[in-house]
Amino acid sequence: MLNFPRWKSISILLAVVLGVIFALPNVVDREFWSKLPVLHDLQPLVLGLDLQGGSHVLLEVDRADLNSQLAKQLIGDIRQALREQKIAYSGLGRAGAGVNVRITNPDDVSRAMSTLGKLSQPVNTGFFGSGVASNDFNIRREGEVITFDPTKAGLEAKIGRAIQQSLEIIGRRINALGTTEPTIQRQGVDRILIQVPGLQDPERLKALLGQTAKLQFRLVCESQPQVAGERPPVDCEEVPDLKNPQQMLWVQTSSRATVDGEDLTDAQPTFDNRTNEPIVSFRFNQKGALRFGKLTQENVGRPFAIVLDNKVVSAPVINEPILGGTGQISGRFTTQEANDLAIVLRSGALPARLTVVEERTVGPSLGSDSIRAGVIATVIGTIGVVVFMLVGYGFFGLIANIGLLAHLSITVGLLSVLGATLTLPGIAGLLLTLGMAVDSNVLVYERIREESRAGRSPVNAIETGFRAALATIVDANMTTMIAVVVLFMLGSGPVRGFAVTLGIGTATTVFTAFTFSRLIIAYWLWSYRPKVVPL
Amino acid sequence: MFQGIRFIPDDTDLPFMLYSRFGFLLSGFFCVAAFLVFLFNGLNYGIDFKGGTLIEVRTLGNVNIGDLRSRIGGLDLGETELQEFGAPNDILIRLETQSGGEVAQTAAVDQVTKALGKDVEIRRVELVGPKVSGELTQGGIIAVIAAVILVLIYIWFRFEWQFGVGAVASLLHDVIITIGVLSALRIEFNLNTIAAILTIIGYSLNDTVVIYDRIREYLRKFKKKPFVNVINEALNATLARTIITGTSTLIALLALYVWGGEVIRGFTFTMIFGVLIGTYSSVFVAAPALILLGSVRDTKREPAKASP
Helix, strand or coil: CCCCCHHHHHHHHHHHHHHHHHHHHHCCCHHHHHCCCCHHHCCCCEECHHHHCEEEEEEEECHHHHHHHHHHHHHHHHHHHHHHCCCCEEEEEEECCEEEEEECCHHHHHHHHHHHHCCCCEECCHHHCCCCCEECEEEEEECCEEEEEECHHHHHHHHHHHHHHHHHHHHHHHHCCCCCCCEEEEECCCEEEEEEECCCCHHHHHHHHHCCCCEEEEEECCCCCCCCCCCCCCCEEEEEECCCCCCEEEEECCHHHEEEHHHEEEEEEEECCCCCCEEEEEEECHHHHHHHHHHHHHCCCCEEEEEECCEEEECCECCCCCCCCEEEECCCCCHHHHHHHHHHHHHCCCCCCEEEEEEEEECHHHHHHHHHHHHHHHHHHHHHHHHHHHHHHHHHHHHHHHHHHHHHHHHHHHHHHCCCEECHHHHHHHHHHHHHHHHHHHHHHHHHHHHHHCCCCHHHHHHHHHHHHHHHHHHHHHHHHHHHHHHHHHCCHHHHHHHHHHHHHHHHHHHHHHHHHHHHHHHHHHHHCCCCCCC | CCCCCCCCCCCCCCCHHHHHHHHHHHHHHHHHHHHHHHHHHCCEECHHHHCEEEEEEEECCCCCHHHHHHHHHCCCCCCEEEEECCCCCEEEEEECCCCCHHHHHHHHHHHHHHHHCCCEEEEEEEEECHHHHHHHHHHHHHHHHHHHHHHHHHHHHHCCHHHHHHHHHHHHHHHHHHHHHHHHCCCEECHHHHHHHHHHHHHHHHHHHHHHHHHHHHHHHCCCCCHHHHHHHHHHHHHHHHHHHHHHHHHHHHHHHHHCCHHHHHHHHHHHHHHHHHHHHHHHHHHHHHHHCCCHHHHHHCCHHHCC
């Protein structure tokens, strides 16, 4: 236990030196460090959102919203298919989770069935691959009524697709904020986790995420509500004003009177030449430009509404045909509103609404307060433990303290190299392992005291002390490791940070006690050959 | 050369097993009391498990908690709770889960931040919707149960079954009493608390395993000695270590409690209490429990010696 071959001593010292080097970026001035050769690639600890400030937002696809979008689309498809086949129908609309339609002439029902049957698409279940092929809708017939029921596989495939699209769109929106290193990832079936560190204005992030950003240009109806609560005529729909939700506008529902914003290629915030008001200018692709040109050409002199997420942004009158495919949106915006609208329009519309199911935001001032508190507590705690060990074990306490510093450096170094995130509970874990790190030393030292008392020579006592304590130390630390593993699996964010530091700290404490501290004691023992152990 | 102060004299020989009768009584009493407190007082669940919103603000200028209360009071958001958080100008606002699903929670936060106005700095917002809080509760319960079962298996594997049961008994003792204290003092129970309890489980076991290891060693060494004496000697031999490690851990934790900031104060309090109760239970519950469970020695260690 006390004889170290040269290669062993060297590798132990090397491990400690490496630990110290890896830990250094955390204490050395950034500017100076980045100029060093080779070492400049080493990074300091990544601070968690609770320390550097930032937002953690968990979004979930609004299934009801997605369902109604899908139903709307299906209704359109059914209408078009029946029209093409010249089959008369009535009562086309939503029924529960699905859609149903009544065929007017009973003789047409079987023809309608075969036409509509083509609308149901097979779903690639992927996950179960080989299994039964499933369609996205089940179609059934009762008399003259044909019903489309969405299948579970179909819905799930659509949620998956919606999540994939949303990930991209959200990525574009957040990148436009210009923050550093946002994380955007899928979680579970229908959720997206977003973590944006160092955010100064978390409200703005939520404003950007909260909109679907579905933009439409729709013709305004001839008649408008005279009193509140009045029912709109056929082919018209009531849409509230964006800034003044009590005020309603009737707009046309037919697809011929609508141009969708999905054909936008660009949107930029700018200012109106005349009024100097912040506005958003946009450009269509060729297809959109054509449709927009046609709509404006046929309706010169009439007002059309710019509708964003089912709210009227503004309703200007078409003065002349807009054929170039560019236009602008005004709507009493502030500069930032115009800016954000341009961002969401550029990024594209989300396939369905996303709801915030969890949010944890820490402002930058609380974060820096927490760092300061954590550092002060760590320094004071370390000094307390160091002094306690000196008082309790004298010379051997000094050796334990050198080991303790090595332990702290290696732990911090490992965490830095692994790119682990340091959270406030993580700092607590670091300090806790420091308190527990002395345990390995204490176990060995107490054992050496016992063996010395039993009359063994110093070499023999120390040798036995280390050997007898080893099994105990491994056993005892295994139990902490069990708790760590469970914590890690349970953990989200800060708790996981705590588990990581506690786990690495516990592993390091066993290492330093059994290699580094033992090496120092062995070196001292062979150099001075004491008659009694000063313990 | 300075050899250090002996905190525990070398020749300490305390009759722990004699004390343990009172220890059992005391522990039993506290467990029942803790359970009753928990039953009648419940736990002060944080938003992680209850759902709802927590907003920490720092007031600027001479706005006080009463002003904020009146600004938020008129919003009709159900039960709202305002309290000072470490300093008079740091205030914690809690909103209960709003009816109307996930969307309503975010809307409520918007309303509050608007109502608070410009002379308040928002330092932290935590919002947990009803779905997520349900999942977190389930996760927390599973974590504690999983930890206990894993530990039982590990100790069973490394020792005899009696040790496994003894360790788990002392573990449950620690967890129940800790929860009772959290309930009595109305300390917020959240995800961090679960982390603290799992750490306590780790620490308490650490302590227990060290003592069990020594008992096992002495069982092999002193084959003739009565079981009670073996346990007693093992406890005395490890006493210095038990005290010194416990003290050093407490020094670190106390530094955190005093200087580590308000955000983790509940977390560190739970751990400080856990280290104290865990140390006590290793000595006064885990070790004597072995006697109650029947001598380890008779059943397995030396089956041949029973029939000379």
